[in-house]
Amino acid sequence: MSFRTLRKSEFDNGFCLQWWFSSANTYCGMAANQSVTGDHLFTFAKSYASFHGYISICVCVFGIITNIFNIIVLTRRHMSTPVNIILSWLAVSDIITMMSYVPFSMHFYCMYPDVNKTPDKNSKSWMTYMTFHINLAATTHTVSIWLCVLLAIVRFVHIRSPTKAFATRRRRMTQSKVLILLIYVWSAISLIPNYMSNELQENLNPESNETTYVLRDLRLGKNDTDALVLVNVWMYAVTAKLVPCLLMSIFGSLLIYNIHVKIRHRRKVLKISGANSMRLTEHSRTTKMLVSVILLFLVTELPQGVLIVCSATVKDFFDTVYLPLGDVMDIVALINNAVNFILYCTMSTKFRETFVHLFCACHFPHSNESIGYTLTDRLAKLDSHSNNNEHQNHINHVV
Template sequence: MSESLQTTDVTWSNTQYPTVPTVTDSPFIKLQKDYRKLHGYISCIVCIFGLSSNIINMIVLTRKHMIKPVNFILTALAGADFLTMLTYLVYAAYFYIAKEPIWQANHTYAWMCFIMIHNHFIIICHNMSLWFTVYLAVLRYKFVCNNTFGYREYSLKRTIITVTIISNVILVLCIPNFFMYKVIALSDIVDPNVSGYWIVDSDFVKKHIFYKVSIFWFFGVVMKILPCILLTFFICRIIHTMYRSEKQREQLQEQARLSTHGRHRDNIRTTRMLIAVVLICVLTEMPQGIFALISCLDDRFFEDIYSNIGDILDLLVLFNSSVNFILYCSMSRQYRDTFRKLFSFRTAHCHNQLRQINHTR
């Protein structure tokens, strides 16, 4: 299911058994047909890399000397991203590779239940990831804009409490999604001789049309655009403050600059890395929010464009969930050093075990 469309994905929300798409000259429909054949393989590769890299992130960031407020947020972010891709890997492998095309497969009741669980699960995890990123930007903004304030007020305990609150709030906000859909036998809506199951709007949604519209607005627009606006604001403020700080440092005496030169460079590298994390999040999330907003105002846009690029938007979400490992390795010396020490230690440990085994022989 297209997570980018949140709970209103056209593939599964139809109340009738879908048929093979009508041949048309629309470039977006053609794009959807051509890319759909590749989406399963590409997304599976991204998911496998993302699952592995986020496990590494959690291992590295939870080392004793790495436990800091910002790193705890990055650990929570890695956990949310890991869970986001966990069920998507199964979903992509089955519905895009094993059972392509989807509309011609007689799916079992169990797989339709999996789809519903997957959809709710991925919405919860992805929204947690998004708001963890907002919290990360807020924390770095506090540090950059008031260096004397720093992380002292943002202790590890306070960070853990805040992350827990964000997780619980997102979970509560996502409860209305649980009432959106139900699984139904195709024999009840198509033909008694047709086997298989499908997902349709729940009876509650059919009786309350506005409920589904409200869910779409809240998760498709508000929960996408609002955090992106906040992230953009904090990025601009951080960059502006860094630029102004550099100008002020250039006016200081040479001796004063050199006394904190190494520490200052570490702070700059950390800030740039976090800016990159936040910026990629904005670039992958903002288009979805804008498209969803236009779709709310123009039904034709939803049918002609948005519904045909859902797979591509899903890939952007997966990319955002898997790229942080590359950013950490390329922009954080402390992360690289910790990763290198862990890897070299495990490699040396394995070699020692092999030597002992060979020696006993």
């Protein structure tokens, strides 16, 4: 779906597109005078919308495939850490989001790009799927951002209190799994007001006698906004955007500070050897990767949180600013879901070597030999080092 026109006559017909906090566009009514202050944004939205469906499908296909790679690599035995468990379930939530987005984008953007409502485009079955997609994407997106918060907290705790005790490591693994489960359950429960806000309405065209279906107009920024809608907006903005962004900023900053303090201390005390220098280089790459993951979420989520608050408090802001930015917010969120594989391969030697061993060894049988030992030997050494020397190598995991 897209903003195909800015003409007053088509707004009078009661059609517009609404991005509803879930990486999904929906239908709503729009008053005729709401296109005045947002002309430039709507013009941009109209231009980009013709490409959005195809771009989003390409991003989703790439993201689904690479996140499957992430899960396969991160769940290997020698990769088993609390952080990698979190990253695996982050990949799961991202896959669900993108799998739901593909049929939505194909139908409403590619197959029926025209702005007009038709019985085929706006059938009850497809609009029901849209409602399902909105609710599912809102849930999985909330799961992803809170998993990123958990990632920063767990990593910070590990760096502050590294341990080589097997029992402690197992306890932290169990705690991470429980917290992941709680995030999934809590995200679904907290979005119940969102599920209740999205209602289908039947729309009968008296001229053609055709029945189409649309989603109820939420009337954000109006004097007659429903109380349930306002509760939903504020709950979503605070619990799924602003608070997790604040926590990511705090723990991400503390994490970066503690890593640099420990690296400086080790340089002074240990008089590091060549091998330790290589290890510190890997530590630096790991730090940059974690910072990149956190920054991607902050860049994606924080502006949306601010825009949602403005939509609920500033008159006509939702229609003139938030709506035309809907497709842009969609594609930014989808790219954020899809790029983690690139970050892992670029910045983590352990992830990259494991991926090559799993997927490329059969194609390049001689490429795994390096200075007298094979990649399998290298992975075995990494596994042994992770299990027996975690205190000295506390930031040499994937993240």
